[in-house]
Amino acid sequence: MTTALALEYIPRRMEELGYGKNYYIRFRHLVLQAGELLELEAYNQFYIMVEDAPVSISIISDFGMYDLSFGKTNEQTYEHQGLIYINNYATTANHLRFIQVIPKHLKTEEKK
Numbered sequence: 830m831t832t833a834l835a836l837e838y839i840p841r842r843m844e845e846l847g848y849g850k851n852y853y854i855r856f857r858h859l860v861l862q863a864g865e866l867l868e869l870e871a872y873n874q875f876y877i878m879v880e881d882a883p884v885s886i887s888i889i890s891d892f893g894m895y896d897l898s899f900g901k902t903n904e905q906t907y908e909h910q911g912l913i914y915i916n917n918y919a920t921t922a923n924h925l926r927f928i929q930v931i932p933k934h935l936k937t938e939e940k941k
Contacts, residue, residue, distance in 0.1 A: 830907045832879045835928050839877065842908075843930065851933040859925045861886070861917035869913040875930040876909045885919035 830838070843852050857876070861867060869876070871890075878895065882888065887896040891911025894902060898918070917923045 830877065830879055832926075832928070835877045835879045839928065839930055842875075843932070846932075848932045853931045853933065855929040855931070857927040857929050859915070859927070861915060861923050861925065863917065863920045863922060865917045867915040867917075869915070871910055871913055871929075873932060873934075874910065876913060876927045877930065878907045878909070879926050879928055882925055883919065883923050885917060886923055886925065887914075887916040887918065888925075889914045889916075 839852075839854065840850070843849065859867065876890075878888070882895060882897070884897045887899070888894060888906075888909060889896075890906070890909035890913040892909050893904065893906030895905045895907065895909075896902065897905070915925065
């Protein structure tokens with residue numbers, strides 16, 4: 830998924846989920862060192878990957894997985910939520926780019 834496609838997709842996705850325009854976005858550029866395992870807690874957020882990850886990167890979350898080296902999957906997931914595990918199997922650093930979508934938690938009177 831490209832950044833342009835993600836920026837087109839996010840408003841529709843948030844509308845589907847009932848948030849409308851009540852969310853923030855952040856661009857996240859993660860740098861994983863050789864052999865690093867990163868855990869992200871994103872239970873009330875969405876991470877949308879905006880470019881293909883290197884083959885040596887594995888991403889597993891409550892929404893699915895993205896791992897080009899794993900031959901037994903028939904789908905790569907670009908949207909992640911919940912507890913996200915990102916593993917860099919390479920012997921060098923790798924970069925990942927996401928758009929983080931954070932829904933606003935509005936008071937009842939603000940939702941109207």
